[in-house]
Amino acid sequence: MLTDNKDLDTRCPCGSGKPFSFCCEPAISGRKPAATAEALMRSRYTAFALGAVDYLINTTASRKRGPHDAELLSEQTQVTTWTGLKILDTKAGSASDQTGIVEFKASFDSPEGSGILHERSNFEREQGLWVYTDGDVELLPA
Structure with a gap:
């Protein structure tokens, strides 16, 4: 049960149009893991926007994590303001798949200025949960 009606008015940063408390917040808070690769991608975008560094590390494939990830991500989230997300395409990544691809522009x-991150992200299941593995990234002018 919601205890604060303003939760219903706070739109999720991921652009879904849903309230944050019903969209990405359950995944970021650890209450409910992302059910699909796209849901994980949206929640990771939101985590970047909010500075939820632990969530970003925990949702990266364990073999892709580095010893300085927390420091780098913390720096990045402090100097970057994410202003919009557009999902372009998804391949697989459903609740029953083991891998998935999500293409987006953020x-x-x-x-250094404004820009657009265009990425084709790869996701896989690790111990039953969706994680980000890597992606093909292109930086575009805004």
């Missing part, structure tokens, strides 16, 4: 502002 708009941002940074000290």
